[in-house]
Amino acid sequence: MSAKAISEAKGKELLNKFLNGSVKNKFAIVKEDTDIESLTSQHSWLESEKLVCKPDQLIKRRGKLGLIKAGADFYGIKEWLGNKLGKEFHIGACKGRLKNFIIEPFVQHQQNEEFYICIYSHRTADTILFHHEGGIDIGDVDAKAVKLEVPVGSDLTEDRIKSTLLTNAPDNSKECLIKFILSLYTAYRDLHFTYLEINPLVFTGGKIYILDLAAKIDQCAEYLCKAKWGEVEFPPPFGRDALPEVEFPPPFGRDALPEEAYIAELDAKSGASLKLTILNKSGRIWTMVAGGGASVIYADTICDLGGTSELANYGEYSGAPSEQQTYEYAKTLLGLMTEQIHPDGKILIVGGGIANFTNVAATFKGIVRALREYQQKLIEGKVAIYVRRAGPNYQEGLRIMRELGNTLGVPIHVFGPETHMTSIVSMALGKKEIPQSPKQMHTTANFLLPTGGSPSSSRRESLSEVKTSSKTSSLSQVVTGDQSGIRATTTLFTNRTKCIIWGMQQRAVQGMLDFDYVCSRKDPSVVAMIYPFTGDHKQKFYWGHKEILIPVYKSMADAMGKHPTADVLVSFASLRSAYDSTVETMSYPQIKTIAIIAEGIPENLTRQLIKIADEKGVSIIGPATVGGVKPGCFKIGNTGGMLDNILASKLYRPGSVSYVSRSGGMSNELNNIISLNTNGVFEGVAIGGDRYPGTVFLDHIMRYQNEADVKMIVVLGEVGGTEEYRIIQAIKDGQITKPIVAWCIGTCAKMFTSEVQFGHAGACANAEAETAVEKNKALKEVGCHVPTSFDELGQVIGDLYKKLVNDGVIVPQEEVPPPTVPMDFTWARELGLIRKPASFMTSICDERGQELLYAGIPITDIFKEDMGIGGVLSLLWFQRRLPRYATKFIEMCLMVTADHGPAVSGAHNTIVCARAGKDLVSSLASGLLTIGDRFGGALDAAAKQFSDAYESKLIPMEFVNQMRKEGKLIMGIGHRVKSINNPDKRVVILRDYAQKNFPLTPLLDYASEVEKITTSKKPNLILNVDGFIGVAFVDLLNNCGCFTREESKDFVDIGALNGLFVLGRSMGFIGHFLDQKRLKQGLYRHPWDDISYIMPETTGLMGTDTDNV
Incomplete structure (x- = not known):
């Protein structure tokens, strides 16, 4: 909607800020949760002036309805509010609760000091209505008021106001009224009002007072007027982000439900259109309609067929909403629908016209998800569902809806473009029989299917060509x-x-x-x-x-x-x-x-x-x-x-x-x-x-x-x-x-x-x-x-x-078949008409839907359950949701491998590159390229060597002897600095955690026995951090209950364990890069005195007579 009504308080607040020529309005707002006694501390005038109080809920003719209390003191207003606030009130056939009031100073004046003014916009101009006799008894304004048209693009002048509007106004008020009306129109135009009515407008004591006001503003102008509509004394730059929203109240007699507010919020965040208005929460007939025009037509048809009192809602979704957005919309609607049981069961009409560009299958997938979620409640509520839709990919949409009907447990009647759009309403209300096998349209995707005759026998013939004579x-x-x-x-x-x-x-x-x-x-x-x-x-x-x-x-x-x-x-x-x-x-x-x-x-x-x-x-x-x-x-x-x-x-x-x-x-x-x-x-x-x-x-x-x-x-x-x-x-x-x-x-x-x-x-x-x-x-x-x-x-x-x-007015012409147009490959694939082998396959992540999935787990669940980086890594690397002790061990491994000082080869390379002016990625890559068997890459090798020895049932001594006989190093054994007497605290921390939390640690125990043998020969031949993580992780994979032995072996073979060191050490390398940049270190050149220059002997290298060469 473009023109939206705003509360009287908001309208007066806007005029207070941007209108000259009238007394600024003082007012206090009272709601059901307002502490009335504390109002006097915020508005001291409440105790010293006579007051007027009235509901501020878009109610017309409040005076005639007895909803205005005027001339009372604060005590009298409180007493009057006690009988009104929160109470139900009837206005004709409409009823609702009085829950929002405005209190203002009472302006003492005479009847002949009241005026009427209204400004409203139409296609070619703004119209100003003015009458010199305002108030609640003004009667037919259109017949009585003087009218002044201000064409679009032109300005209002004082002369036109005086000569057209104020001919019957008292002479003593004309000068003030001219300035006021000119200022009011300027504010009306600048603030993008579409309707502004003041009745009465009072001129007394040489001043102008705005008593009662009704207004609408153009919601679409929010991006132009947000700063002006806002309510801050010191706005941030451009005056947008910190400004409060303008509140658009619902009409009297209809409370805004949380579900309506939720859909409105979805609508505001989406490029699509999502609307929901609850008319009768106990109603039997519910609609979920695609398209603004179609939604009105469905509501019309339901009412025309006698379903007015049972129509529960009005709403629409359009503008190509995504599957997730449609799911949220449908879920919200079904939640409301299934709250109450109707003895005759309920009807859900999923209708719509023929879409121009909305992918019908995508929206229907969202609706189907929601229907499955509410399956049991739909069965309990005896819900019958009627579906009619067409447009891009409608065949697939109707197919999945029909398939749902086989398992949902409630009747679903599905129709396409062969059925008139609103026929499903007649069927749902028992006015028309439900056809068992509706006639199908002979189309699929971008082609007409051959039927042996004309492309579609149900069509009339027409002119064969465009006449441009x-x-x-x-x-x-x-x-x-x-x-x-x-x-x-x-x-x-x-x-x-x-x-x-x-x-x-x-x-x-x-x-x-x-x-x-x-x-x-x-x-x-x-x-x-x-x-x-x-x-x-x-x-x-x-x-x-x-x-x-x-x-x-x-x-x-x-x-x-x-x-x-x-x-x-x-x-x-x-x-x-x-x-x-x-x-x-x-x-x-x-x-x-x-x-x-x-x-x-x-x-x-x-x-x-x-x-x-x-x-x-x-x-x-x-x-x-x-x-x-x-x-x-x-x-x-x-x-x-x-x-x-x-x-x-x-x-x-x-x-x-x-x-x-x-x-x-x-x-x-x-x-x-x-x-x-x-x-x-x-x-x-x-x-x-x-x-x-x-x-x-x-x-x-x-x-x-x-x-x-x-x-x-x-x-x-x-x-x-x-x-x-x-x-x-x-x-x-x-x-x-x-x-x-x-x-x-x-x-x-x-x-x-x-x-x-x-x-x-x-x-x-x-x-x-x-x-x-x-x-x-x-x-x-x-x-x-x-x-x-x-x-x-x-x-x-x-x-x-x-x-x-x-009558011979129309003469049918012979039909001419159209040329064939090839179907787009992407559309044909979406329709399932063709298949093509994928160039890539992935099984760890899916970003295509509304929500990112890691190994099938939604990202919101990952945060909701605080799975941490260890949990994410377990999903992406191992496609399993590992136990908490396992994910914590992964995080500990990343912590202990994050860095080990600037002297190691990877960190050194990163530092040299950073000082050479290279970017982060280049410097990080240079450090990572040093990782291998001699630096950081021993996890996989250690895991393989120890696993093979353990599974071959070699005792630790036999394993050590065999490696020495073959002249091979035992990977994961040995450290340049640490020894049995100066243990590596990283290994100590990890060992204690593994022994306390892992179900079993057979390979770690085996490696510890090997360490006893190697350290007896040389104290620095300890199980280093690479070796420890390698063997401990094998124990974790083998004994956590999430993998078979074959799967565990595969992870070791493909290099998953080395990935832990690479990922962990990347944090340290990035830290060294940032450190060098922060310290503004210049280009590094290695000192000559730290290089031994050993040049080859040149004598005789080029013959005996080198001078003649």
Whole structure:
């Protein structure tokens, strides 16, 4: 949602900081957990002034409801709050607890000193309403108040305020009111308010007081206004990170649940959209719907079929959430759903339209995980699940959902695009029979499967090719009449359209090229890409079977200059950069159409874009859209989904039906519905779900009206806004004569007792006329074909199409099969259609999911259970979760091998390299390369020698004698400094730990006996740290119960034990590197006096006469 209501206290706080010309508001906030007695220490005025107290919970007409206590002292306020705070209160059909109040000083004044002022924004201007008689009895403000329009991009002046708004205001107040209104409007605009109402506004004693206030701000402007919205006296640089969040309270009558807050938190951290509103926690019907528009339609259908009182929730997930995000969403929903048992069982509707780019299988895997987790509770609750979904990889998604139905223990009914989107609601509510074997679509991945006849027998035939003859000239006519604001009805796309893509969106570009190819275009529609974050280069794409290169430019000027025929720009810029990049785009006259995909652009910036576009004659599709499609010509970005859906919906050639929709997801569903019931789509546009789309319904409908090949029009509107009434007026004026099938989604809005914000920012009615019910009624009255529900939309479209065919308006044409487009290798592999041997294999780590796994253990569990570095090493090296004593021994080995001074060869090499100016990695590598049998690399060799002797049943003396006879050194025996009389404390510590904690130490005992023999000959022939770790670790592997003897031997053979020394000593080498850098030691040159120069004798080396050589 974009415009969000804020509390009165927050609104007054913002005006206190940024508004001049009025008395600063003093207020105290009281909540259920507030210690009222301590308020006086924070606000001393509470004890000395008369007060007013009222709930601050977005409740309208508080005075008439008896919810304002005015003129009382602090004792009186406390007594009044005692009867109100935390108590349940009814407002019409809505009930809720009064839990948040605001206390303010009471301003004594007369009735004739009260004024009313309201500022609200709309598409082309900000409207200021002013009335000189304010207060609770103001009545119909729209009829009484004086109205002043401030067009977008213009400034408000004192003269306009005085001459327009204040004609009936008392003369003594005008000067103060002029300054106040000017300052208020400046704050309204700068703080990105979308609605601000003050009633009453009081002028008394030469001062202005703001008494009651209601406000909404544009949530999308947070990145611009965070510092201004925050509440700190000394903000850190840029004023962002340390600032508190603005709190958006829920409507009265609906408490915000922790689960809702959790989903909101997930949504804020994700690029996807995740929404959840609990309507009735005891409800029987629960929904988990993909897509903002689809979520509204499912709620509508449930209510239309009589399920209003049982609808438990409203919500949606969209924008390609990951498997983990979908799992978290589903888990949260199922947790709420299974809290209570319903005697008739519960219904879960997992619905959605045909996705454009969301991987259906990935999201369904998350849902399946959650369903398995709640299996027992679902069985206990007698839950029945109904699934309908389509889009990229939907076949795999439906397959895993059907497989789950075989084991879950509750009925799961699964359907794809062959079933109307909302049919599962009728099935779930018993209004329609559940088909045992629904008709399957003959598609897989990017291909139509052969069926012996036409590619899909369920489709009607259509026009065989795009007509670009003289008829095109009729598209350039300008609409006449009183419909101001409608731009010239030029065609947006042809089969020669060239476009530039802003953003590095290779997948979308490849989809556009595949669409071009399957439409039999002669050349690609994408001629260039703009990406400011890299230098100029080229990106490789496929044109059918052939590879092509598309240039990528850092500068927009370069892209425009080198591709002057491009007249469309598709912008994938982020919400923060979309405004600037669009303004820059409109500075190039060659661009006639811009599609803005980004969602969440602040409304003030969107209105500025619309104003500039109107001045320059540019058509903007979006923001917050997937785009549009003109079959046989051009498609924007991900519109239409994967190529399998393009083929299934016959979008590769034009039909006779054009549509316009707000919802991008529902536009793909319309493609499916139209193709199933008519000869197909001629053009379809999703104008976007934001409150102010760049082009509106009527802009596109007038184009369709003037296009000879368009025979009927489909409009999918929604609750909120008044754009549908412009269509109605155009029909009345005779400007639109072609038949229209229209439906406005959001009919369920009136059935809820508290306000619900639907999936799109613009889907919220601010007046009775903006409700979907009223719009549908008005559309039907002017002759539009309006179904009784979305469930019947396809039938109404089909009936109208048949009538037009019978009347000879539409003449079906012979079907022309499309060319075959090769499937991408990666997509084919994901669908399981092909297999390829992997070049690499791994069994220790998996980073592909939402959470990193070490040998199957999630990283969160590793920290939760405090497994430590020893536990991590045991997972990564040995693929086992070793006992705690074993992981601690690993950590001890790393500690004792970390360093042994600068004199050893590895440390010396590291130091010399560091002093030569080499980097960390190079210096570390030089030290590690010295590790071998003579330095640090004896662990494996010692383990092998002692293990072989022990397993050969040689007694220690025989082993020593055999090694001497063979002239071999016993690895792990001997030390240059330490001896039996000066033991190595590292070995002593490790030996004590092993003997106390290991189950058995047979090899260590054997090595100790060997040490007794060797030290009797020479005291420094001790079992050194390498030898000890080697033999002790063999004991650990053999006797911890986690490995077989063969596995233990394999680890020794492949060098795992030497890895302990390498890993441990790396810490010391890095320490020496950092030490040398910190001490700023210069280049090391070894002194001459420490080198013996022994040169070879030269006499006679080159003959007797060396001088003549």
